[in-house]
Amino acid sequence: MKIKCLGGFREVGKNAVLIESKENVLFDYGMEVDTGKLPLPVKKVDMIVLSHAHLDHSGYCPVIYKKFKPPIYSTIATFELSHLLLKDSIKIAKFKGLPKHFRKNDLKKMKKYEVITTYGQKIEGENFSLDVFDAGHIPGSTAQLLEIENKRILYVCDFNVNTTRLLNGARIDAKDVDVLILENTYAKKEHPQREETEKKFFETVQGTIANEGVAVIPCFAVGRSAEVLMILNSFKPDFPIYLDGMSKTATEITLSYPEFLRDAEALRRALENVTEVWKGEERKRLVKEPCAIVSSSGMLEGGPSVSYVKYLYNHPESSIIFTGFLIPRTAGRRLVETGRFVTEGFDLKIKMSIHKFDLSAHSGRSDLFNFVNKINPEKVICLHGDYCEDFAKELKEKDFDAIAPKNGDIIDID
Numbered sequence: 001m002k003i004k005c006l007g008g009f010r011e012v013g014k015n016a017v018l019i020e021s022k023e024n025v026l027f028d029y030g031m032e033v034d035t036g037k038l039p040l041p042v043k044k045v046d047m048i049v050l051s052h053a054h055l056d057h058s059g060y061c062p063v064i065y066k067k068f069k070p071p072i073y074s075t076i077a078t079f080e081l082s083h084l085l086l087k088d089s090i091k092i093a094k095f096k097g098l099p100k101h102f103r104k105n106d107l108k109k110m111k112k113y114e115v116i117t118t119y120g121q122k123i124e125g126e127n128f129s130l131d132v133f134d135a136g137h138i139p140g141s142t143a144q145l146l147e148i149e150n151k152r153i154l155y156v157c158d159f160n161v162n163t164t165r166l167l168n169g170a171r172i173d174a175k176d177v178d179v180l181i182l183e184n185t186y187a188k189k190e191h192p193q194r195e196e197t198e199k200k201f202f203e204t205v206q207g208t209i210a211n212e213g214v215a216v217i218p219c220f221a222v223g224r225s226a227e228v229l230m231i232l233n234s235f236k237p238d239f240p241i242y243l244d245g246m247s248k249t250a251t252e253i254t255l256s257y258p259e260f261l262r263d264a265e266a267l268r269r270a271l272e273n274v275t276e277v278w279k280g281e282e283r284k285r286l287v288k289e290p291c292a293i294v295s296s297s298g299m300l301e302g303g304p305s306v307s308y309v310k311y312l313y314n315h316p317e318s319s320i321i322f323t324g325f326l327i328p329r330t331a332g333r334r335l336v337e338t339g340r341f342v343t344e345g346f347d348l349k350i351k352m353s354i355h356k357f358d359l360s361a362h363s364g365r366s367d368l369f370n371f372v373n374k375i376n377p378e379k380v381i382c383l384h385g386d387y388c389e390d391f392a393k394e395l396k397e398k399d400f401d402a403i404a405p406k407n408g409d410i411i412d413i414d
């Protein structure tokens with residue numbers, strides 16, 4: 001058996017791992033979100049296992065259906081959210097002039113081959129079995145244990161062991177694991193204490209409003225927008241909150257599958273206190289009064305969050321409040337690093353105050369070590385991080401057989 005590293009190794013983006021065995025199993029086939037780059041190509045695919053809806057995992061699954069017709073396994077929430085993001089990615093590619101790697105038609109083809117799984121389920125195929133676990137990362141996210149040719153391969157990418165407002169922490173109890181394929185996003189960083197972070201986040205929003213400003217909160221449409229609304233609502237806000245962009249539909253889809261949520265009722269209550277923005281012309285009007293705006297995209301790469309920053313960039317009383325990991329080379333990351341908002345045709349010096357809070361949906365550094373200890377696998381393959389090599393080295397020092405391969409590497413499993 002061989003494991004082919006197709007993408008997402010020593011980087012965050014275009015995640016794809018191929019297990020070459022009796023059946024060729026593809027874990028994710030994602031997109032490099034900022035450049036639209038593809039993972040390495042595949043020659044044969046018998047099945048796809050999709051971990052979750054984020055585009056760095058789902059982004060190029062439809063490309064596979066140009067040539068092959070494999071079943072694709074994931075939860076209903078992941079499929080629904082993926083379709084939302086994938087359709088949008090076609091529009092974004094057009095807008096940015098990025099190469100088109102698939103069309104709506106390929107997405108429709110993929111839909112025919114979707115096999116719905118759920119947490120706690122075991123799927124038995126002729127040559128394999130697949131256990132599905134709750135990864136605690138975004139609604140519908142999974143980790144999977146693939147057993148094939150007497151090898152047990154656990155794919156965990158992405159996951160969060162910590163309970164958040166929206167989701168339960170990951171519940172992955174796999175035993176006798178031969179190979180653990182593990183995300184490393186926060187290999188170098190511990191998350192700050194969540195309660196304290198939520199409090200400071202709310203105080204920053206409230207402070208902006210007390211200053212007669214507008215708090216723009218760019219959020220990932222999927223998961224993060226709902227989480228942020230729930231946090232805001234828990235502090236009983238006395239100011240208007242708006243929800244805009246794809247965050248609206250993503251949050252509605254999220255709420256329509258309460259079985260994947262920790263507290264669907266709290267999300268429903270939070271949404272009752274929110275005004276959705278459906279018309280472009282409303283945006284100009286609502287930024288004239290102090291308020292909080294939760295909107296996609298989270299990294300200021302398109303979506304109404306970009307329009308709000310363009311309206312308000314010259315207003316020092318207003319603020320931009322980021323809440324999670326900012327992928328290198330995105331407009332959001334550059335803004336935090338340079339104070340300038342550089343995007344299609346614009347280069348603006350931002351006078352708004354810029355804040356960044358860690359409301360991450362990924363496991364932190366010690367969570368990663370604890371998880372490896374708990375699973376105690378024969379081998380660890382590190383991916384999805386900027387410090388995979390360092391993390392593998394640290395695991396080795398703790399006597400784990402850990403590696404951090406590059407994209408294109410092929411690992412023999414015997």
Ligand SMILES: [Zn+2]
Pocket residue numbers: 052054137158
């Ligand atoms: Zn993710």
Ligand SMILES: [Zn+2]
Pocket residue numbers: 015054056057157158384
């Ligand atoms: Zn990811």
